[in-house]
Amino acid sequence: MTRVAFYGSSLLSSYWNGAATYYRGIIKAMAAQGYRVTFHEPDAFDRQSHRDIEVPDWAEVNVWPATPEGLAAAAAQAADADIVVKASGVGYADDEILRQVMAAARPDALRIFWDVDAPATLAEMRQNPNDALRRMLPDLDLILTYGGGDPVIRAYRELGARDCVPVYNALDPATHHPAPPQPRFQADLGFLANRLPDREARVAEFFLRPASALPGRQFILGGSGWQPEHLPGNIRCLGHVRTGDHNAFNCTPRAVLNVARDSMAATGFSPATRVFEAAGAGGCLITDYWEGIELFLKPDEEVLVARDGQDVADFLTNLPPERFGQIGQAALRRVLAEHTYDRRAEQLHRVLTDAAAKAKAAAPLRSEVAL
The missing domain is CATH 3.40.50.2000 (Glycogen Phosphorylase B;)
Incomplete structure (x- = not known):
């Protein structure tokens, strides 16, 4: 089973967190494809007192204290994963999370930035040549985006990304379906x-x-x-x-x-x-x-x-x-x-399989650079 360490805003709460439904749909469908996802979310913005769901059976969740020590402990767990994902818009120490989780990732692990707000992220990178993500783009294996199509793909590649693939929003019929009116x-x-x-x-x-x-x-x-x-x-x-x-x-x-x-x-x-x-x-x-x-x-x-x-x-x-x-x-x-998340996960599995093969081939070089 492929282990995924996913660092994002929140899987458990949609409070001031518009990506919650997207994360839930994608990760649940990934679990059906054989991925074991641990979602690492900071205890921030009062989200934990506004949970919409408890920890589901299709993912593990690590709620970590929004402190430097809590971040360091959570980031260290990236070393146990085959795929390491840092999502945009965590809202707490985003740049530092990115640095630490990618530094902790194994040389043969697949390193991904998953952008749930590509227009804002791209604007920030264009304005700031020293932006943390922009500096790290050439070292990441893959950029996944919530949307954006060809304009976003071109923009990421022009800034140095190896590859960029949109994984669009979709429907989880088990959670969003017709219901009696209220x-x-x-x-x-x-x-x-x-x-x-x-x-x-x-x-x-x-x-x-x-x-x-x-x-x-x-x-x-x-x-x-x-x-x-x-x-x-x-x-x-x-x-x-x-x-x-x-x-x-x-x-x-x-x-x-x-x-x-x-x-x-x-x-x-x-x-x-x-x-x-x-x-x-x-x-x-x-x-x-x-x-x-x-x-x-x-x-x-x-x-x-x-x-x-x-x-x-x-x-x-x-x-x-x-x-x-x-x-x-x-x-x-x-x-x-x-447009179901099962369909999206099938696409994602193909993308990840191809990217993982390339990452493993590059692992010896990564090890030399790390030394």
Whole structure:
């Protein structure tokens, strides 16, 4: 069994951690492929008191103290792994985690940086020639990304990466699926997202503007960081919505909204986790436009694509009620057929197998350099 040491933000909590669903889906599917993953996450940002899941049977979890000593102890465990992964966006000592875990990795281990926010990571590396990741890129075996397509692949290679492969978000049908509607989620449009500066203007356009234009319609907003007193009166703020409630949230409103962060929309080919969660629940998704959406869902048949807030308002006003359900069911059929994490894990296994063979061939040279 291939042992993987995975250093990321959190597997157990989605609190201020948008990558949680992605990590869970990928790692669970990797376990089915024969990988034994230990997820190393710092005890930071109060995530452990907001756990969505307990330690699953498909992964081991090491919650380490967010201190220099805790980091050193966690990083040392990389020496036991065949594959060592450092994910972006841990939020605590990211550069130091990267340095220490890759230094601890065995010469024959596969060394991977897994980028769950490629636009931000690439921007930082371009601005800072001394960025820790940028300096280490030539020594890493592989870059995996949450999305981005050819533009991100080219950018990473131009900065010195040996290879870069997108592993897109997907659906775990066991956790995200149709569910009975819940009265507390009744609305014409639901939107689930933490408040982030990189999304503020687009949220104002695609969510707040339609709410203001349709005072007779009901809107619900889930996620952390929102201030109800600054929003239109027909928006109900729910605060943090636990992952276990996402299915009902996506099923209950007439439609649910996805709004990409500015950088993700500009990069394209970066479907948010929310896209597959909503489709997997059979919800009708309205998304802002970003390049590449048609690779995942067919506009007007499996998803509604809005160019601005007026489009969102027009969908809610002009489409017959049954149309929303038809679009949601079409999306569900598509993601079950093509966009499950099992499919992604099959792709990932092929990529890792090839990269591991190259890493083992380079192991003697690595040993000489280390000496």
